[in-house]
Amino acid sequence: MASVLSRRLGKRSLLGARVLGPVASDGPLGAGLPLEPQAELPEGSTLQPVLTCKDSGRSLEQPQELLQALGPAGFQQVAFQPGQKVCVWYGGRECTGLVEQHSWAEDKVTVWLLDQKLQICCKAEEAWLAELQGAVPQALSPERGAQAPAYRPVSRNIDVPKRKSDAVEMDEMMAAMVLTSLSCSPVIQSPPGAEASFSASRVACSDPWKESGDVSDSGSSTTSGHWSGSSGISTPSPPHPQASPKYLGDAFGSPQTDHGFETDPDPFLLDEPAPRKRKNSVKVVYKCLWPSCGKVLRSIVGIKRHVKALHLGDSVDSDQFKREEDFYYTEVQMKEDPPAAAAGTSAPGTHIIEPAPAAQVTSPSLAALPLPPPRAQCSGSKHPGPESSLASAALSKSAPSSFWHIQADHAYQALPSLQIPVSPHIYTSISWAAAPAAASPLSPVRSRSLSFSEPQQPPPAVKSHLIVTSPPRAQSSTRKARGEAKKCRKVYGIEHRDQWCTACRWKKACQRFLD
DNA sequence: CTTGCCGGGAA
DNA sequence: TTCCCGGCAAG
Incomplete structure (x- = not known):
């Protein structure tokens, strides 16, 4: 039975939004890298959205429209060289940084942000050479002023319908x-x-x-x-x-x-x-x-x-x-x-x-x-x-x-x-x-667990409180100790029972909010 | 009392 | 299998 999750994932696969068009290769440098025929992706592949760190979390919000608007013209195919100074859209603003590496295969650029002192990874199109900024071909200029935060990165998305809210949700x-x-x-x-x-x-x-x-x-x-x-x-x-x-x-x-x-x-x-x-x-x-x-x-x-x-x-x-x-x-x-x-x-x-x-x-x-x-x-x-x-x-x-x-x-x-x-x-x-x-004392992230406070929002797909907290325990034989994690019932409330994980619905051990 | 979920059973 | 729920135990 198709779990809700898989169903959803299937439907809103991200892949659809990332279809690589031939455009990608038209860049000056793009030619060097053979792009894969997008067509290859079978329906099934839809199920495999590849998660990619897209810029830092922030760019997340970048309006898709922008991307769309830019069109092929905005596409900037550049081969970033390590050490090169580039600009990327990060944290809601344009930041400059040094190219750490540019992976053509992924079309990703790892950039070390100078001012943020951190490293991010974004799509190549989302970064542009700092030096070029002003000199960017006219194609780009109109849209983005020197300062205009216009999100440059034009994705190579093409024929993909505008991302809809649900896509975003996804x-x-x-x-x-x-x-x-x-x-x-x-x-x-x-x-x-x-x-x-x-x-x-x-x-x-x-x-x-x-x-x-x-x-x-x-x-x-x-x-x-x-x-x-x-x-x-x-x-x-x-x-x-x-x-x-x-x-x-x-x-x-x-x-x-x-x-x-x-x-x-x-x-x-x-x-x-x-x-x-x-x-x-x-x-x-x-x-x-x-x-x-x-x-x-x-x-x-x-x-x-x-x-x-x-x-x-x-x-x-x-x-x-x-x-x-x-x-x-x-x-x-x-x-x-x-x-x-x-x-x-x-x-x-x-x-x-x-x-x-x-x-x-x-x-x-x-x-x-x-x-x-x-x-x-x-x-x-x-x-x-x-x-x-x-x-x-x-x-x-x-x-x-x-x-x-x-x-x-x-x-x-x-x-x-x-x-x-x-x-x-x-x-x-x-x-x-x-x-x-x-x-790594540096990464506080790791140990925390997530939980959703918004009942509606988290699609069943999202897990929180995973295994993390569970200490290696030997006794799994007896009744599972009640976890302190919030469970679907708590999170979504009985009214939204349909959003509970299946297990919860069936009064089984919650599978979503493991403890 | 509420909540989590095991065990078991119906569909 | 999938889905449901009685009922126990923890809190």
């Missing part, structure tokens, strides 16, 4: 979901759907998180982070030989596990209703997370050595970097059977955040879970550079978990597909969530 939902997941765990990375391969490049969306962090009990979350489907199109990673050791760019796209917390013998921390175990044979490999490395090795030692030698290099000696290599690789579990799945799992093109609904969830390819290294995040929000991007990537990576949560909403009804791969790692995520204190 975005908000997504944002909330993502935030939600962030606040708890970097857990699951749903495996990239076979057909939906996403370009890898790390999408650094670090700081925005901080901002969105304020999404706590206030329910103000709605405006914080804006996630939009990334042009899933960008780089449909060509079918990669799954075993290929080299995964371009996508250092984070693949599932990972944090070794730091792996020791717990009890793989199942049931927070979720009867998670089923993974049923297939899984091959474990270790993948280097260093941006644009992605080397995959089969032994821990090997990967450590690799990281240390190739990436950490001399810094290894410093105290700070002691054992750092541990954080730059991840355990990837590859399912062996389904070839497609395997490919998906390890495919470089994996986009980090892709809350693909049902489609993905059910995908058999789910095999591994990502677990961003704890410390990554601390560096993420404060320091630019590879590390930060890594961190942010890690963060964004957690997004997928949101997906998982979403599903969790309906887990009651549809446990099987989703939970299988996931459950074994729940633990990990938890530890991760719990550990941040040590790892």
